[in-house]
Amino acid sequence: MATKLPKTDVVVVGVGWGGGIIASELTKSGLNVVGLERGKERKTEDYYMVHDELRYALRYEMFQDLSRETITFRGNEKIRALPMRSYGSFLLGDGLGGAGVHWNGMTFRFLPYDFQIKTQTIERYGKKKIPDGMTIQDWGITYDELEPYFLKFEKMAGIGGEENPLxxxxxxxxxxxxxQVSPVMKLFSDACKGLKYHPYIxxxxNLSEQYTNPDGIARAACQYCGFCERFGCEYGAKADPVVTVLPVAKNTGKFELRTHSNVRRILHKGGKATGVMYIDTTTGEEYEQPADIVVMTSYVFNNTRLLLLSNMGKPYDSKTGTGVIGRNYAYQVEAAAGVGFFEKKEFNLFSGAGAMAMTMDDFNGDNFDHKDLNFIHGGSISYSQGGNRPIQNNTVPPGTPGWGKDFKAASIKYANRNVSVWAEGSCMPYRHHFLDLDTTYKDEFGDPLIRITFDFEERDREMVKFMGAKCGEILKEMGADKVVAYTEQGPYEITHYQSTHNTGGVIMGDSPDTSAVNNYLQMWDFDNCFVVGASAFAHNGGYNPTGTMGALSYRAAEGIIKYHKKPGSLV
Amino acid sequence: MATKLPKTDVVIVGVGWGGGIIASELTKGGLSVVGLERGKERKTEDYYMVHDELRYALRYEMFQDLSRETITFRGNEKIKALPMRSYGSFLLGDGLGGSGVHWNGQTFRFLPYDFEIKSKTIERYGKSKIPDGMTIQDWGITYDKLEPYFNKFEKMTGISGDENPLxxxxxxxxxxxxxxxxxxxxxxxxxxxxxxxxxxxxxxxNLSEQYTNPDGIARAACQYCGYCERFGCEYGAKADPVVTVIPVAKNTGKFELRTHSNVRRILHKGGKATGVLYIDTTTGEEYEQPADIVVMTSYVFNNTRLLLMSNIGKPYDPKTGTGVIGRNYAYQVLKGAGVGFFEDKEFNIFAGAGSLGMCIDDFNGDNFDHKDLKFIHGANISYSQTGARPIQNNTVPPGTPTWGKDYKAATVKYANRHINVGAQGSCMPFRHHFLDLDPTYKDEFGDPLMRITFDFEDQDRELVKFMGAKCGDILKQMGADKVVSNTELAPYEITTYQSTHNTGGVVMGSSPDTSAVNNYLQMWDTENLFVIGASAFAHNSGYNPTGTMGALSYRAAEGIHKYHKNPGSLV
Amino acid sequence: MANETEEQDLKDHREPDHSRRNFLKNSGYAVGGLIVGGVVGSLLRSPNKSTTNNNNGNTTEKAPANEAVNFNQALMHFTQEQFLIMEAATERIFPADDNGPGAKELGVAYFIDHQLAGEWGLNGREYMQGPFFKGETTQGYQGRLKRREIFDIGLQEMQNYSNKKFQKKFKDLTPEQQDTVLKAFETDEVKLTTISASGFFKTIFGSTMEGAYADPLYGGNGNMGGWKLKNFPGNQMSYTKIIEQDKFEKMQPVSLREHLPHS
Structure with missing residues (x-):
């Protein structure tokens, strides 16, 4: 029997960016918040030995322990889903701050087009532009409505940047x-300008200079050490929940953080969430934490899974296209890229930062004419200098043997002479791409794993062909002696790293028939339950998701405060 | 579906001492034998890095992987049995040669008294000497009958020793x-x-000098390197199945060894075993191996477990005391011991061998008068110099702090100045000590684990009190400056190493009502099935079990030959 | 006999002195036949002598006191036979050349041994629960074998293939023959029932890169030699001053050891 704990105003499930923002905003306005985090406490001092590529990048130090829980995957409904036994395609976060600790720090705002994608696509190209089975829909909010929340997130995190011309x-x-602008970034920028594109930093x-945010949190500047993605920041320079929002929440005295607390069920009765049931993973004891408001702030997969496990919301049914929990799962299309080899120039590529990059949006969203193209949307195209770490930096020109003397010589020669330009491709939802509970495989507690049914579509292959060519052109313009452009998109496979930008499953919208939450991320069916995260994205944009996810979190926080004053549907 | 393989004369389940002896004897006699071993192949070259106390002694390199299979334990039937999650009390073997590879080599013959324990105890002391619930019974064989088989085992292994006067x-x-x-x-x-x-x-x-056995197997002499128990022998000096019986079997051309082959069921029909079902653990494929004769030669626990899972023999029921599979489980009572500290003498105790020792049987079996004692049987008392390895060699006089400066000084000082004298206490079976299948916990294939229900009894406590005092006396007489003797026996606990001498579960005897196998280790119920091992012991004596287990194996081999020529019950 | 040459190999370039190696080398030890042991006692040296003669008449000296001995160069998982295959194979994958040291000098085989001894070798943080089914390649590894077992099987199969094709052990092959074996694995020309030959090759390749370039704390990348090859500066605290600079900056690499105060 679970031990029943005293009731709190708000319980937050998962303490990463979503949970941290909710906790800081709600406690600042006087609510009592209990934060349940399944992983362990983390702090900047944990990363004094972080410059260790093997441990962090190849042995996945910071990520979810797959021996305890993983996901299952199948390319389509006809085959058997099998567990992701080891990491590949994406990296699941774990512990305080979640994936917000080991991100790169690339912080975009989705385009105005994204939020009204269906309307604007039809408006410009007609209904036929949307192929059969593609389930894009407007998000139930506009960019303009969301703008103040973007700003809030950017100020809290201290985002460094310049205006995006597009x-x-x-x-x-x-x-x-x-x-700062490295020589390669300059080359990229000049090449784009030469091609009449609109590059911007x-x-x-990562933080370009020392910064004190509106909450009074001061952080030091980035040192360009080259260890961001898959690593925690040992300077506390990179914005993450542990060095920004969580100390603010703690400082109010109204936030109680409980680590090693894995929520297994949302409890509910008569259309209201009543609290959560969680297990203390250090003792195995079960607890019931009652709350007036339940906020789900874990990753895409666990937000969806927990709702399905708790019998909340109507599960998505791909046969009928009805139901909402698990709907509109999307990923990121990353195959379009180019690599340039420079014979006479050597760059300091070992240095860098996760979001030190030059980018452009000339082929993102609807910034270009899709009339004669067999795809909608697009992607940002960038050169980023994240720091080439030696184990994984083995880019060699095609034709080089895969191992042996010549491989070795080439991998050494080009270690600091290869430049990659890549597209962060958007990903559209389809009726037959979805999340549900696996029927065979279980986690350590015996609960079913989440099952992903997903593959790349014709639309993705067309986009990759287009974007890959653009990447190649830019590299040629940059003066690379040899350019290889990647223009082919194979089937989706879970085995090699692509992106951790999974989205959807508990999407936002303006109708309970096609969305699980409204534009405050409040559940249509359970008005005291909010589901915060990229799980709310109705599709995935041509950008990294965190900026938009952060903006939605601030909006949800505002909604929760409203709801606490005056319960009921917020829309 | 399991793949059905061609039939063989004999299939052996587990290739350690039992399996090795059976294989060599039967193949020499012209039978075709398939040996199924769940673990991996092993050879002497595997041990060139064996002088590694951490890896082998503390990290349990050679033992069964408990993440795949363990046992559960409870002190009595009133409490819930829980799994042995990590090693402690005993160490389960795994791989070719089984525990026969990492034993010490102490090779005794049980006493004549052992085989007729019940008759002789009653004869000398009367029926009332046997307390209520103690289920000792004669073994259905006498020492004299078994003597030629002891001799065979000793010649095969090349046992080094002088006559035991008692x-x-x-x-x-x-x-x-x-x-x-x-x-x-x-x-x-x-x-x-x-x-x-x-x-x-x-x-x-361990082998005192180079030796060539009757099979023509030559082995080098022991080098007294101090790494025997928990280690394989890198000299091939210590007798183990891999360097003695297995090469003999292989050399006949009639032995087929299959490693990574885990037997999950004995197949049977109409009172005859028809073969076994096993899984190739490298591929997960299942195979059926039909055979005229099935010989079970795995450890005590797996012999018993496999019979219970295969529904062969009547399971033991502690309520009624009827049934035989799981009956008369016994252990070893080791706490009667003493340690002496020498101020002026330093010994080369880093050197040694697993079975380098001196012992007495003055208080073993019925070699002394028990009239005024509250226990029967006794123990072999010995000093053995097995090699004091540095991590685990931290014996200090009582009163020494358990860490810090003084602790360090004492451990350093006494590292080579202490001597242990210990009693290998016999262990009597009781009605409420038994093995059965656990109702909750499973192995990696979903089969139930073996459950042990066992605790020490008054008999054991009295024995320890007596033996501990004797050990102390001997140490005083040896001139130790300080002697500490242990005379107390706490409840049995699975957490600290005591002994890997588990016995019983498929005991031998003269009646199918109280034993599972006859004195050829042939099952009463299924006469083409032989169950070999210390599982046949009706109680455990005051000695290490391997010598007696080896003798029984040779006797069983003879019985199988007889049976093959002339099927039917051998007694 | 097979063993002797292996023992000699190890002795040649690593072990300063070890009586047991001579003992084993001269013991006539064999496997496969009936003779499984045997010793000439006079070959055992007294434990206190620091030199010994092997039967080639060479005298091996203990390493001079002022030369740091790397005690980490011993085996935690591999047998010596496996180690010698691993060392030869990784050296072919990443050979010594004009650029600098190869896998052998960098200690890559020790690195792999040590990695297999730990969590990685046991797939400790990977989902290893059943049921096990064959899947699509897009679904990734679905076997029940752990890395340790895959290496055990894979190295044995390399040895078997070498013996079959060239009647010699892998480590006794010419470099070109060794490449033939590696290519046969890389291209799945070798058909294995339990593991994928090309998958095993990929694992060896990946481990070789790790052993060449991971921080030397793990036993590979000896003397930061891998980093020097690529002009990777290792564990530097800041690149703020060079990040915008055009000129390529060559720095003396620094390891994580320097990140701890060693008093």
Missing amino acids: GGKRSEKYPTPPM MPSA | GGKRSEKYPTPPMKTTPGMKMFSDSCKGLNYHPYHMPSA
């Missing part, structure tokens, strides 16, 4: 100046 | 001279003589 309108400048959470 | 009559001397005599052994011997006891060199399978 982005949504900004009400204020970025709080800090852009990152990528918005970065 | 043991059963020998038809021949040991095949090799006793091991060397260290100063500590000399002191023990002198002390015992001074007390009018009868010391002799512990019979040893």
Whole structure:
């Protein structure tokens, strides 16, 4: 029997970016918040030995322990889903701050087009432009409505950047100046300008200079050490929940953080969430934490899974296309890229930062004419200098043997002479791409794993062909002696790393028939339950998701405070 | 579906001492034998890095992987059995040669008293000497009948020793001279003589000199390197199945060894075993191996478990005391011991061998009068110099702090200045000590684990009190400056290492009502099925079990030959 | 006999002195036949002598006191036979050349041994629960074998293939023959029932890269030699001053050891 604990105002399930923002905003306005985090406590001092590529990048130090829980995957409904036994395609977060600790810090705002994708696509190209089975839909909110929340997130995190000439309108400048510009970034920028594109310095959470945010949190500047993605920041420079929102929440005295607390069920009765049931993973004891408001702030997969396990919301049914929990799962299309080899130039590629980059949106969203193209949307195209770490930096020109003397010589020669330009391709939802509970495989507690049914579509292959060519052109313009452009998209496979940008499953919208939450991320069916995260994305944009996910979190926080004052549906 | 393989004469389940002896004897006699071993192949070259206390002794390199299969334990039927999650009390073997590879080599013959324990106890002391619930019984065989088989095992292994003045009559001397005599052994011997006891060199399978056995197998002499128990022998000196019987079997061309083959069921029909079902653990594929004769030669626990899972034999029921599979489980009572500290003497106790020791049987079996004692049987008392390895060698006088400066100083000082004298206490079976299938916990294939229900009894506590005092006496006589003797026996706990001498579960005897196998280890119920191992012991004696287990294996081999020529019950 | 040459190999370039190696080398030890042991006692040296003669008449000296001995260069998982295959194979994958040291000098085989001894070798943080089914290649590894077992099987199969094709052990092959074996695995020309030959090759390749370039704390990348090859500066605290600089900056690499105060 679970031990029943005293009731709290709000319980937060998962303490990463979503949970941290909710906790800080709600406690600042006087609510009592209990934060349940399944992983362990983390702090900046944990990363004094972080410059260790093997441990962090190849042995997955910071990620979810797959021996305890994983996901299962199948390319389509006709085959058997099998567990992801080891990491590949994406990396699941774990522990305080979640994936918000080991991200790169690339912080975009989705385009105005994204939020009204269906309407605007039909408006410009007609209904036929949307192929059969593609389930894009408007998000139930506009960019303009969301703009203040983007700004809030950017100020909290201290984003450094310059105006995107092709982005949504900004009400204020970025709080800090852009990152430094490396010689390769300059080459990229000049090449894009030569091609009449609109390059700009990528918005970065790495922090270009010392910064004190509106909550009074001061952080030091990035040192360009080259260890961001898959690593925690030993300077506390990179914005993450542990060095920004969580201390603010704690400082109010109204936030109680419980680590090693794995929520297994949302409890509910008569259309209201009543609390959560969790297990203390250090003792195995079960607890019931009652709360007036339940906020789900774990990753895409666990937000969806927990709702399905708790029998909340109507599960998505791909046969009928009805139901909402598990709907519109999307990923990121990353195959379009180019690599350039420079014979006479050697760059300091070992140095860098996760979001030190130059990018452009000329082929993102609906910034270009899709009339004669067999795809909608697009992607940002960037050169980013994240720091080439030696084990994984073995890019060699095609034709080089895969191992042996010549491989060795080439991998050494080009270690600091290869430049990659890549597209962060958007990903559209389809009726037959979805999340549900696996029928065979279980986690350590015996609960079913989440099952992903997904593959790349014709639309993705067309987009990759287009974007890959663009990447190649830019590299040629940059003066690379040899350019290889990647223009082919194979089937989706879970085995090699692509992106951790999974989205959807508990999407937002303006109708309970096609969405699980409204534009405050409040569940249609359970008005005291909010589901915060990229799980709310109705599709995935041509950008990294965190900026948009952060904005939605601030909006949800505002909604929760409203709801607490005056219960009921917020829309 | 399991793939059905061609039939063989004999299939052996588990290739350790039992399986190895059966395989060599039967193949020499012309039978075709398939040996199924769940673990991997092993050879002497595997142990070139064996002098590694951490890996082998503390990290349990050679033992069964408990993440795949373990046992559950409870002290009595009123409490819930829980799995042994990590090693403690005993160490389960795994791989070719089984525990026969990492034993010490102490090779005794059980006493004549052991085989007729019930008759002889009643004869000398009357029925009332056997307390209520103690289920000792005669073994259905006498020492004299078993003597030729002891001799066979000793010649095959090349046991080194001198005559035990208080043991059963020998038809021949040991095949090799006793091991060397260290100063500590000399002191023990002198002390015992001074007390009018009868010391002799512990019979040893470590090999005192180069030896060629009757099968033509030549082995090098022991080098006294100090790494025996928990280790494989890198000299091939210590007798183990891999360097003795298995090459003989292979050389006949009639033995087919299959490693990574885990038998999950004995197949049977109409009172006959028809073969076995096993899984290739490298591929997960299942196979059926039909055979005319099935010989079970795995460890005590797996012999018993496999019979229960295969529904062969009547399971033991502690409520009624009827049924035989799981009956008369016994262990070893080791707590009667003493340690002596020497201020002015330092011994080379880093050197040694698993079976380098001196011992007495003055208080073993019924070699002493139990009239005024509250226990029957007794123990072999010995000093053995197995090699004190640095991590685990931290014996300090009582009163020494358990860590810090003084602790360190004492451990350093006494590292080579302490001597342990210990009693290998016999263990009697009780009605409420038994093995059955656990109702909750499963192995990696979903089969139930073996459950042990066992605790120490008053008999054991009395025995320890008596033996501990004797050990202390001997140490005092040896001239130790400080002697600490342990005379107390707490409840049995699975957490600290005591002994890997588990016995019983498929015991031998003269009646199908109280035993599972006859004195050829042939099952009463299924006469083409033989169950070999210490599982046949009706109780456990005051000695290490391997010598007796080896003798029984040779007897079983003879029985199988007989059966093959002339099927039917052998008794 | 097979063993002798292996023992000699190990002795040649690593072990300063070890009586047991001579003992084993001269013991006439064999497997496969009936003779499984045997010793000439006079070959055992007294434990206190620091030199010994092997039967080639060479005298091996203990390493001079002022030369740091790397005690980490011993085996935690591999047998010596496996180690010698691993060392030869990784050296072919990443050979010594004009650029600098190869896998052998960098200690890659020790690195792999040590990795297999730990969590990685046991797939400790990977989902290893059944049921096990064959899947699509897009679904990734679905076997029940752990890395340790895959290496055990894979190395044995390399040895078997070498013996079959060239009647010699892998480590006794010419470099070109060794490449033939590696290519046969890389291209799945070798058909194995339990593991994928090309999958095993990929694992060896990946481990070789790790052993060449991971921080030397793990036993590979000896003297940061891998990093020096690629002009990777290792564990540097800041690149702020060079990040915008055009000129390529060559720095003396620094390891994580320097990150701890060693008093």
